[in-house]
Amino acid sequence: MTREKIPQLICPAGSLPALKAAVDNGADSVYLGYKNDTNARNFAGLNFDDKAMREGIRYAQSHGRHVLMAINTFAQSGRVADWHRAIDGASDLGVNAVILADIGLLDYASRHHPNLRLHLSVQGSATSYEAVNFAQREFGVRRAVLPRVLTLAQVENVINNTTVEIEVFGFGSLCVMNEGRCWLSSYATGESPNTVGACSPAKYVKWEKTPGKMSTRLNGILIDRFDDNEPAGYPTLCKGRFEVNGETYYALEEPTSLNVLEILPEIARIGVAAIKVEGRQRSPAYVAQVTKTMRAALDALSVDNQHYHVKPAWQTDLAKVSEGSQATLGAYSRPWR
Amino acid sequence: MSLQMNIPQFQLPDLVARIVSHLPQWPHAMTLTAGLNAAVKMKLLPPDSLALLEEHSFLVEVLDTGGRAYFTFRDGLFRPLFTAPQAPDLSLRANLSAFLQLLARQEDPDTLFFNRQLSIEGDTELGLIVKNMLDAVEWPNLPVISGLSR
Numbered sequence: 423m424t425r426e427k428i429p430q431l432i433c434p435a436g437s438l439p440a441l442k443a444a445v446d447n448g449a450d451s452v453y454l455g456y457k458n459d460t461n462a463r464n465f466a467g468l469n470f471d472d473k474a475m476r477e478g479i480r481y482a483q484s485h486g487r488h489v490l491m492a493i494n495t496f497a498q499s500g501r502v503a504d505w506h507r508a509i510d511g512a513s514d515l516g517v518n519a520v521i522l523a524d525i526g527l528l529d530y531a532s533r534h535h536p537n538l539r540l541h542l543s544v545q546g547s548a549t550s551y552e553a554v555n556f557a558q559r560e561f562g563v564r565r566a567v568l569p570r571v572l573t574l575a576q577v578e579n580v581i582n583n584t585t586v587e588i589e590v591f592g593f594g595s596l597c598v599m600n601e602g603r604c605w606l607s608s609y610a611t612g613e614s615p616n617t618v619g620a621c622s623p624a625k626y627v628k629w630e631k632t633p634g635k636m637s638t639r640l641n642g643i644l645i646d647r648f649d650d651n652e653p654a655g656y657p658t659l660c661k662g663r664f665e666v667n668g669e670t671y672y673a674l675e676e677p678t679s680l681n682v683l684e685i686l687p688e689i690a691r692i693g694v695a696a697i698k699v700e701g702r703q704r705s706p707a708y709v710a711q712v713t714k715t716m717r718a719a720l721d722a723l724s725v726d727n728q729h730y731h732v733k734p735a736w737q738t739d740l741a742k743v744s745e746g747s748q749a750t751l752g753a754y755s756r757p758w759r
Numbered sequence: 760m761s762l763q764m765n766i767p768q769f770q771l772p773d774l775v776a777r778i779v780s781h782l783p784q785w786p787h788a789m790t791l792t793a794g795l796n797a798a799v800k801m802k803l804l805p806p807d808s809l810a811l812l813e814e815h816s817f818l819v820e821v822l823d824t825g826g827r828a829y830f831t832f833r834d835g836l837f838r839p840l841f842t843a844p845q846a847p848d849l850s851l852r853a854n855l856s857a858f859l860q861l862l863a864r865q866e867d868p869d870t871l872f873f874n875r876q877l878s879i880e881g882d883t884e885l886g887l888i889v890k891n892m893l894d895a896v897e898w899p900n901l902p903v904i905s906g907l908s909r
Contacts, residue, residue, distance in 0.1 A: 437895040439864075466884055467808045467891030474895070624884035631880050654873050657883075677873075705867035705894045743870045 428724040429689060430696040432490065432589065433713045436468045436703055441478045443710035448717030451488035453521060454478060455702065460508040461492040462545060463702040464619025479515055488518035492702075494543035495619045496524045506530055513538045521567070522546070523602060523616075528561040541589070542566040545602035545616060549576075551583035558586045565589055567698060569601040570680060574754045578692040587695035592682045593712055594700020595745045596752055597621070598660040598675050606659040606674075611641045627657045638662075653677070655745050679744035680752045683719050683732045690723060708743050715739050766865055768876075769856045776825030788828040788839035791819060795830075795837040798896065808892040809835075815885055816840060818847040823854040849885045852878040861893075 433449035435441035444452045455461025457469040470478060482489045491512040497505040505527055512520045513535040520538060522528050523545035531538055542548055542557045544567040557563035565587035568577060581588050598604055607621045608614040615621045626641040638645045638657045645662035648654050655661040655677025664673045682689060682697070689697065697720075699712050715736045723730050741749060798804050812832040819828045829840040829847065853861075857876045860866040868890050871877035879886045 437891070439894065439897055465887055465891065466811065467805075467888040467895070471805075471807075624887045627883040629878075629880055629883065631878065636878075648875070651875065654875060704869055705864070705890075707864045708867035708870065710864075711867075743867060745869075745873055 427690065427693070427695075428720050429694045431592075431713070431716055431720055432696050432698040433709060433716075434594075434699055434702040434704065435478065435709065436463060436465075436701075437706065438470070438474045438478055438481075439706040440702075440704075440709045442481060443706040444713050445482050445485050445487050447710050447713035448721075449487060449713050451490050451518070451696070452478075452482055453490040453492050453698075453702070455492045455494075456508055456511075458504070458508075459498075459617075459619040460495055460505055462494050462543075462615040462619050462621075463492075464495075465703055466624065468703060475515060479517060483516075483518075490519045490521055490541060491515075491517045492521045492543065493527065494521050494523045494545050496545075496616045497527060498617060502526070506534075509535065509538075519565070525561075528557065528563065532561040536562075539564050542586075543602070544569050544591075544599070547602040549580075549601055551580045554580060554584045554586050554588075558584070565695060567591075569599060570596065571599075571601060571753050573756045574685065574688055574692065577694065577754075581693045588693070589696040589698055590682075590689065590694050591680055591752075592689075592697035592699060593716060593740065594680060594698075595656065596675065596678055596680050596750070597658075604660075610643055610659055622656070622658045629657075676750075677745050679740075679749050681737075681740055681744070681749035682751065682754065683716075683736055683740070685751060685754060686719055686723055686732075687727050687730050690727065704743075711739055711743055766856060766859045766863055768860075770854050771823040773823075776823055778825070780825030780827075782825075784827045784829070784843075785839055785841055787819075787821075787826045788830050788841075791828045792830050792837040792839050799836065801899075803896045803898070804892055805895060808888055808895075811888050812885070815848040815882070816844045817889075818843075818850040818852075819858075820850065820852040821855050821858060822852055847881060849881040849889065850879070851886070851889075852880075 430450040432451045432453060433444035435444055435452045435454045441452050455463060455469050457471050479489045493508045509520060509531050518539060519541050521541045521543045522531060523543035528540060531540055540561060540563045542563045548554045548557060548566050549569055549572060554566045563586060567589045570591050577590060605614055611626045613623050622640055628639040630637040634650055635647055637647045640657055645657060660674045661677045663670055666673045701708055719736055814833060816831050829843050830837055831840055853876055857871050861868060868877060
């Protein structure tokens with residue numbers, strides 16, 4: 423039995439009850455955002471106003487956990503001050519780190535708040551150690567979140583060639599994302615995560631019920647049509663079913679969730695510093711269920727990594743909250759590559 | 760924060776819905792709006808989200824009980840609608856067990872939606888506002904019902 427460093431568990435919080443659920447169920451860090459378009463989960467009614475933010479930070483830090491603030495959209499023309507204010511606010515509030523994607527904002531934060539710990543967001547498109555080391559050299563970035571396109575061997579290659587901590591996704595809805603450069607939502611609606619902080623904003627989404635069927639439209643475009651007993655997915659273009667060469671299927675991506683429980687020992691072995699759970703848009707119930715399961719798995723790994731095995735109950739609990747009720751190892755496992 | 764019990768997934772017999780749907784529906788709306796207004800008075804619901812509900816019409820339908828509650832939000836209060844609007848701005852439909860699981864924070868609405876146990880129709884953004892508003896509520900501690908504890 424050997425002991426190795428167990429990755430930190432980073433959990434999502436879209437509300438104060440979700441944050442408390444993450445802390446109470448064993449997250450090492452929570453990540454959150456302001457109630458505005460400076461973060462990529464800018465949904466109506468979601469996220470933290472000033473009062474909730476202060477209480478959330480107090481709650482997490484008093485329990486010995488860290489708070490990471492996502493300011494991971496790209497500053498929009500004429501409104502750069504809004505993003506600068508968000509970074510200044512995060513620093514004043516005493517968060518443990520900010521998660522940034524925009525190079526201009528990384529530059530601003532490193533100049534104005536040299537003691538503020540910087541994480542490179544997954545939207546920052548760093549897939550190679552050269553990109554990660556660039557962010558470290560220029561802005562002092564301490565951790566980088568890798569996009570969900572690399573195989574485990576590629577993640578290991580990045581880790582072996584950098585001193586920046588590496589964070590990877592461990593659970594949650596998969597997204598085409600094109601390494602942070604996806605414009606599918608903009609193609610359909612004119613708005614995207616990088617610009618307004620939301621993919622396929624709800625105001626463009628229509629669920630149409632007809633006998634035995636439900637149709638999903640995004641800005642009028644028919645994305646999918648489900649039978650009554652078929653599982654549904656998020657109303658995004660990438661998760662739609664389209665006719666290609668006479669066949670109708672999920673041409674871009676299946677509605678499914680990433681789940682790395684099976685390869686957790688490998689993830690720890692290659693030196694991943696942190697595992698991120700997706701889902702700031704989800705409810706406290708989801709955060710509690712996923713955090714609890716991931717914590718149990720990481721604890722099992724820390725006790726005895728030689729005899730770690732995935733408990734069926736963990737998989738059942740995670741499968742239930744998964745989009746499309748199915749899970750995949752995603753890009754981590756590509757035996758043909 | 761949540762009810763300390765495990766609510767199973769269940770469905771009431773069809774007969775219940777067949778009978779209840781023929782009864783007057785306004786008592787459901789009265790009960791639901793009274794509950795929501797109590798939450799408003801306790802300042803559990805954020806004013807910025809409430810403001811976005813102003814003058815919108817809602818339908819909450821419990822499929823297996825046959826109960827339907829039509830209501831609106833006006834001047835700071837939820838109010839029953841005694842005449843059903845032709846197409847409510849937002850309709851939420853599920854079986855009783857799913858609504859109870861949502862209220863107890865045992866299940867997440869996205870999960871129920873993916874699994875087709877919760878149906879949302881109408882103004883999707885309004886649905887998101889309602890969902891996120893309820894998610895953000897810090898419910899006062901409720902008494903543990905003995906015998907139902909996990």
